[in-house]
Amino acid sequence: MKLTSTDMKELKLVDEVIKEPIGGAHRNREEAISNTKKAILKTLEKLSQMDAEDRCQKRIDKFCKMGVFNGK
DSSP states (O other): OOOSHHHHHHTTSSSOOOOOOTTOTTTOHHHHHHHHHHHHHHHHHHHHTSOHHHHHHHHHHHHHHTTOOOOO
16 A cells, blocks of 8 residues: 555645655754645645635545546
């Protein structure tokens, strides 16, 4: 079973892979927190520009596609 972050992004199970600091998040907590904050704010900005119905429908569509194998 492929569970790397890159594979999960390709399978559209996750929207984004947040870059981890060199050596791991436990070695540079501040950078890990900053990277996470930037990703959250970027996503919130994108979502806030969509109307509620469109946002809801896109979420439903996303979850309906999860786990579907198309042979690629």
